[in-house]
Amino acid sequence: MSFPNQLTVLRIILTPVALVLLLMNDVISIQVATGVFVVASLTDWYDGHFARKYGYVTNWGKSLDPIADKILITAMLIGFAILKYVKFGLVIIIVVRDIIITALRGYMMVYGKPVTTKMVAKWKTFTQVGLVYALFIYINLDLPYSRESVSGSEVVFPGFKLFIDNYMLFVTAFTVITGVIYLADNWRPVKILFWRAYRAVISFRMISALRKSATGGLNPGLNGNAIDHNDSSRSPVVPDENRIEKSTKSIGKSINGDQQNSEKSAAP
Numbered sequence: 285m286s287f288p289n290q291l292t293v294l295r296i297i298l299t300p301v302a303l304v305l306l307l308m309n310d311v312i313s314i315q316v317a318t319g320v321f322v323v324a325s326l327t328d329w330y331d332g333h334f335a336r337k338y339g340y341v342t343n344w345g346k347s348l349d350p351i352a353d354k355i356l357i358t359a360m361l362i363g364f365a366i367l368k369y370v371k372f373g374l375v376i377i378i379v380v381r382d383i384i385i386t387a388l389r390g391y392m393m394v395y396g397k398p399v400t401t402k403m404v405a406k407w408k409t410f411t412q413v414g415l416v417y418a419l420f421i422y423i424n425l426d427l428p429y430s431r432e433s434v435s436g437s438e439v440v441f442p443g444f445k446l447f448i449d450n451y452m453l454f455v456t457a458f459t460v461i462t463g464v465i466y467l468a469d470n471w472r473p474v475k476i477l478f479w480r481a482y483r484a485v486i487s488f489r490m491i492s493a494l495r496k497s498a499t500g501g502l503n504p505g506l507n508g509n510a511i512d513h514n515d516s517s518r519s520p521v522v523p524d525e526n527r528i529e530k531s532t533k534s535i536g537k538s539i540n541g542d543q544q545n546s547e548k549s550a551a552p
Contacts, residue, residue: 315424
């Protein structure tokens with residue numbers, strides 16, 4: 285494993301360490317968590333720098349690096365949401381967007397599709413990292429005062445807290461916008477992906493219905509009434525496995541043909 289990829293893996297390993305320290309929610313652990321996050325975030329810059337400078341750029345590194353970024357940022361935002369420094373609903377929006385885009389990137393890389401990424405995606409990551417830094421600064425300022433206060437519920441540094449709330453709204457909106465831009469730039473493979481998913485669901489339902497029909501379904505009688513299973517004069521319904529197998533293969537060929545036609549129509 286190359287040195288840049290080792291840094292990327294280190295960033296993933298440091299993520300749960302920083303999260304656990306953050307959730308301990310005392311002055312010392314928060315300070316240590318801040319240091320761990322700083323080290324983890326710096327690996328994001330160094331791994332790319334070394335990879336470009338010494339020619340260690342690999343497809344595995346290209347796919348792992350953004351995943352490591354998302355794991356680190358998402359984990360920290362979830363931690364701050366648990367501590368009620370940010371709204372959980374906004375964090376969920378960011379997490380869902382990142383899951384969708386990461387799944388799409390993985391699909392496109394598996395099938396050898398070109399991935400179009402604009403500079404706006406890097407700015408999105410930069411703003412998210414900046415948000416986490418701001419949250420760590422605020423919690424380091426807020427925690428000692430809240431521990432010393434009588435109720436511990438007073439908002440200290442209200443101006444800073446207002447800035448963080450507005451910054452969180454901006455980051456959430458910017459993250460959603462970059463997701464829409466990403467889907468628009470990669471619409472053709474997105475269209476193929478959704479078409480395959482749709483056909484997979486249809487084929488599953490057709491095969492399930494066919495198997496149910498072959499096994500008698502609800503065992504309706506000739507007169508529309510349910511068969512009396514206690515009637516020993518009737519022989520049990522035996523599934524026609526050959527019929528199921530032939531129909532399954534026919535459905536599979538039809539689906540593959542439709543998928544190929546869809547991919548041809550989506551090709552430039």
